[in-house]
Amino acid sequence: MMTKTGIQINKCFDLEQTLNCGQSFRWKEIEKTEEYSIWEGIAFGRLLQIRQDEDELTFFCSQQDYETVWYDYFDLAVNYEEMRETLAKQSEPLKEATKFAPGIRILRQDAWEALASFLFSQNNNIPRIKGIIERFAELCGEPIDGGFTFPAVETVAKMTVKDLEPIRAGFRAKYIIAAARAIVESKVDLQAIREKDIHFGRYELQKIHGVGPKVAECTLLYGFHKTEAFPLDVWMKRAMNKLFPGKSPEEFGKHAGLAQQYIFHYSRMHAELFQTPDT
């Protein structure tokens, strides 16, 4: 295994914040010391171990995989420091929020994987989502050294709800199959979503049985890197109203997705501020 070392990073890259914030569900921290942490995960059919030291990242992979897969996956061409500064200037609360997760990046994940992952996420919690996806990969992904790839959309399209019973996804199983079939049968055009604007993507994705506004929005942000997208769940709305009363998420414009990540992380760190008495 080759090693790509010496990627200099600024404060805008933190593995914990990026890989454990609910945008991706297949990464785990396998080692942690005072000086560094190592994370392992599988994406685009490849297993990666990645190590973060004080000011340096180490990718345990070939030079080619680094250049063709992981450089894009971690969005390394983009200067998050600059975007964070832009957002921080917009308001005091947002400036405060950016401090709590300055190292968050928006990953460029596979669109089908993001769509399926956020279908699994509905009315669910992160530990269980991870478990379902792990069993899903073991059941019908391809075995590779160290694990299983995310199941191919063509494979899932041929499966039935009964086939998926072992992953214990509950009522979500039918949605996964509906999504896979819609894609394979070209009822939903992923390439067109990639090329056209976010409004088309919202309309197109919500043709799928089981895809509502929230799953569509998360898929557009994490699977298509439409950075003007924003998550819409109840918690997020509560946080928005608390920090920015009367302000619409769209007003963050192009960086809305990143702003939402900061705000969401902030609201998690200050859960007590966002609890509302039952009415």
Next chain:
DNA sequence: GCCCAGGTATAAA
């Protein structure tokens, strides 16, 4: 045991 989870489809107001 009990509550509820980064929702959505469907039924009932």
Next chain:
DNA sequence: TTTATACATGGG
């Protein structure tokens, strides 16, 4: 058109 409820399952 807006507001409830069921849904499958298990983490905490």
